[in-house]
Amino acid sequence: MSMLYQSQRAMRAKRREAMRRGVIAVLDIGSHKIACLVLRFVNSDDRPPADGVGAMAGQSSFRVIGAATTRSRGVRFGEVDTMQETERAIRTALQGAQKMASARADHVIVSLAGARPRSYGLTGEVSLGTGPVAECDIARVLAACDLPDFGEGREVLHAQPVNFALDHRTGLSDPRGHVGNRLSTDLHLLIIDANAIEHMLYCVRRCDLELAGIASSPYVAGISSLVEDEQELGAACIDLGGGTTGLSIFLKKHMIFADTVRMGGDHVTSDIGKAMQIPMTDAERLKTRFGGVVATGMDDREMIELEADTGDWHHDRRKISRAELIGVMRPRVEEILEEARARLDAAGFDQLPGQRIVLTGGASQVPGLDTLASRILGNQVRFGRPLRVQGLPQSACGPAFSAAVGLVLFAAYPQDEWWDFETPANRYPVRSLKRAVNWLRDNW
Amino acid sequence: MRPLIPRRNSVLPPRDPAPSIWSYRFQRIWLTPVFRAVLRVGLPAFLLVAGPGFYLSDPANWRGLTDRIAEIRREFGGRPEFLVTRLSIEGAGPELSGEIRQTIALDLPQSSFDIDLDRMLGQLAQIPAIARAELRLRPGGELDVMVQERVPAVIWHIREGIVFLDKDGHYIADLGARAVTGPLPMIAGEGANLAIDEALELYATAVPLGDQLFGLVRVGERRWDVVLHDGRRILLPSAEPGQAFDRVLALNTAQEILDRDILRVDVRDPARLNVQLSPAALAELRRVRGYNQGDGSE
Structure with missing residues (x-):
């Protein structure tokens, strides 16, 4: 505990230094993609301070000057699985963002999607x-x-x-x-999980970067996709990602609960791949292009060619209807949402004054999800897109970038945490001698 | 059958190669502002300074370079357009021309780049006979020396010799060095050169004396004596000598005072004219007076 306390304080110090230098990178390590945004801070003190206790809050304004996304490699369930692959993916994303920003980022704030949060x-x-x-x-x-x-x-x-x-x-x-x-x-x-942090830290170090902060991906997705009154009155954010689905509940502008379901859009893709016997890239294409979760009569007549070049004529010329595709996708999406519902119920979400649920993340773009989600999660469901931040390119404005944009907000307006306050002296055993000396000096 | 034509709508994942660790590091170094500044400004500046510096640190190279520069300059200056072949002197007599040529001592033909006109002008200013000099390089390789000669106005007797002075009292030459064009007024005495205009005025006044006038002598650096051929003197006052001289001449015209046997006429005090008689005249006067007195008394 004290170890982490120290390391978190060290990260806060690095974050302050990065803000003084003016450039910081945020890195959303997801299972499907790795997004990197480079921020430039403009140190202006005319911005009114934010709410809260405010040791770290509202320090400066910023602008996104670089953005890059790359296909994620070596990350499973939001945790680093193959370090070299992940390191390469981080390098790719960071190099692209640095090139766009034409500035060098030495400090990085990372979000972790998985690692079994509790x-x-x-x-x-x-x-x-x-x-x-x-x-x-x-x-x-x-x-x-x-x-x-x-x-x-x-x-x-x-x-x-x-x-x-x-x-x-x-x-x-x-x-x-x-x-x-x-x-x-x-x-x-x-x-x-501690080793998830360690693995991620190792990958970041291998890229010659300094870690200036870690955030939980459900938390930062909630920051960026919930509007202010939802955060105030109580709302849940469901971040439907590639490998995990993050849940976070906000009340009175604070996160009060976070959890992840270890299922996501990649499972839907693999279901399609297994059911249709097609490679994952084709399955991903089918999912994004023809996918859906509510079948209509029209979908029975819309045929999708499953092209392949295996050499088997019959295999290469199969056709499926869109209804079949939906029939494959829907049970998995239902399962994810039901699992999320179960987690929210376990957290006591039904006791909150506000019952708003916001769906965001890349997998929330599947057509017909609103009908399905309102059946499972209740009728106060809406889709959330990340907040607009200055300088964010159009390609990074979609719901898939909620966590990345939330990480930007987390970097610029951090919540006060425990380690932002000086620990009282009696928690430091090192200081007890000094205290004794002081006591002697005061009393004799 | 395997199709020979590739699929039209084949969707491959976008090519997204990871950069190698070295290209990644190089990009990060290149994006470092200090590194860029050093590479783009510091390194060229260092090369610009250090390369020639290293080359010239060898004395042989330095000498070779300076020799080469001198050679180029000499070659350029030695082109016929820049050669000065003639020295022409305007406004000076033959003796003065010779003196000028001797003084500036140009060895022609010479490049105009090597001719230091200011130094030559200084040398010309040293020649006493020149009032004003002007040097000009004319196209065609001609160095034009335009001088204004001092015109001898008086001859001045001093202890060291006899010299010519111009009308401002500047020394021009010794008597032997210059041919005299005509009769010049003669003056003598210390400080005479400071009052040449007064002397010339007196000479102009002395025209009625004709050949009788020998010269003027400055006495005590304040007044003039007019000396006649037979050694007789007219002592003039320091203030308004011309007027006093006029009075003496008028007296001469009226009473032919200078034809009489006197040694000097003294008009130093304008109110009283003194005349010094020669001893013979004085004796004669005394004799006549005595005779008369005797005649009268007797």
């Missing part, structure tokens, strides 16, 4: 001394949260204070300056 809600409570609540009190209450036993080989990815309560007043976003007796906080902790 959310924990923690509560901490401290009694306050005299005077208003200061920053050190916030650090104290954050440190007072009991860490759950999340097992061996797991690490904290996000630890965000989502709520502060002072005596009987709750729902404070920034308790500083208030006066009270007891301060309590709710902390959202997101845990992922």
Whole structure:
């Protein structure tokens, strides 16, 4: 824990340095594609500060100056599977983005889609001394949260204070300056597999880059595709990706839950490939060109040629109707959505005031998904596209880039996390000697 | 059967090769601003300085280069367009021309690049007989020296010899060095050269004296003595000597004072004219006076 605490603080320091230098890259490592955006920060202080406690919030404005996408290699279920392949894919994406930006990016912020995220809600409570609540009190209450036993080989990815309560007043976003007796906080902790971080870190290091931050892909997809009132009133974002489907629930502008379903669009493609006995590239083409999830009578008559050059005449001239294709795709999409529904129900999403569900990600572009999704997820379903950010090319505006754009927003307006506050002194055993010396000096 | 014609709508995944690690690193280095600045400005500047510097650090190369430059310059200056072949002198008499030629001592033909006109002008200014000199390189290889000669106005006797002066009192030449064109007024005495115009005025006034006038002597650097041929003197005042001289001449015209046996006429005090008689005349005067007195008393 303290290890990660240190490394997260080191990443924050690197991020600050990158913002001072002005150029930072964000890298969305997905199972289907790797997207890289290069940002240039314009250090202007005239932007009003964002909400929240605000140590890191709202630091500068930015502009996307480079964007590149490449086919993902060596990534499965949002985790690095083959390191050399992944490294090459990262290099390809980064080189393209750097070339477009004609600037060199030394620092990179990465999002991870998979690695079995798990959310924990923690509560901490401290009694306050005299005077208003200061920053050190916030650090104290954050440190007072009991860490759950999340097992061996797991690490904290996000630890965000989502709520502060002072005596009987709750729902404070920034308790500083208030006066009270007891301060309590709710902390959202997101845990992922430690070796996924290590593998990703290895690939990034091999590309001569410095890691300036890690974010969970469901979280950043939610940042970019949920509008502000949805984040405030409570909404879920379902990021239908290639290898995984990310879920994140937002309430009061904070993420309170994140999870992933280890199924995505690539599974639909492989289903098509297996059912039609065609290669994956052809299956991908069929899916994107003729795919759908709701069959109509017209689809029975629309025939699709399955061209191949195996030499077998009958095999090379098969035809299927579009209804057959839909019949292959629909069960898998239903399965993904039902799994997502089950995860949301387990998280208690039905208890939230807002029941809005936003579908985004590359697999959300399949026609007819809105009908199917409203049957499974309830009728408050809409499709989400990422927020518009300055300088983003048209090719990177689609729902497939929600996580990448969210990562840009995460880089520019980061949420305050636990490690942005100074740890109270009693958590540092190193300082105890110094404290003793100070005590002696004060009292003798 | 395997089709011979490739599929029309074959969809291959877009070619997306990964860059090699070295091309990736090179691109990153090339995008580093400092590296670019060094390569685009620093390196050419270094080569521009270091290459010739290294070449010239060998003294033989340096000498060869300077020799080559001197050679080119000499070849260029030695072209016939730039050769000065004649020296023409305007406005100077034969003696002065000879002196000028001797002074500037040009060895012709010579390239006009090698001729230092300013130095030559300085040399010409050293020649006393020249009032003003002008040098001009004319097309056709002619160096034109235009001088204005000082005209001798008076002859000045001094201890060292006899010299010519112009009307401003500048020394021109010794008496033997120049042919005299006509009779010139003679002056003597220290500081006489500072009052040449006064002397010339007095000479102009002295026309009625004709051949009797010998010269003028400056006395005490303040006044003039007019010296006649037989050694008699007219002592003029320092203030308005011309007027006093006029009075003496008028007296001469009226009473022929200068024809009498006197040694000097003194008009230094304008209010009182003094005349010094010769001893013989004085004795004669005394005799006559004595006779008369005696005659009268007796």
